[in-house]
Amino acid sequence: MTPRIKALCGARRPGWQQRPPLVCSRLPCVREAGHEGVHRDALADTWAITSPELEYALAILFAGEQLRELLDEGSRS
Numbered sequence: 001m002t003p004r005i006k007a008l009c010g011a012r013r014p015g016w017q018q019r020p021p022l023v024c025s026r027l028p029c030v031r032e033a034g035h036e037g038v039h040r041d042a043l044a045d046t047w048a049i050t051s052p053e054l055e056y057a058l059a060i061l062f063a064g065e066q067l068r069e070l071l072d073e074g075s076r077s
Contacts, residue, residue: 007033008031009031009032009033009035010033011028011039011049012026012027012029013039014050027041027043028041
């Protein structure tokens with residue numbers, strides 16, 4: 001009986017062409033095609049594909065937190 005060969009996802013990290021030619025940034029996802037959740041390469045590193053909307057929301061969140069910390073420090077002086 002021959003084992004069934006599963007198709008791999010093959011996705012690569014976003015921007016892997018723009019980074020220095022490190023092997024780890026070029027390794028494709030080895031999970032089964034159509035998987036849910038994060039991608040995983042042969043070195044067990046994981047990553048998720050993000051959307052511009054998520055990146056914008058996180059930038060606003062982090063900027064707000066930094067502003068809150070700065071204002072809090074100013075009120076203590």
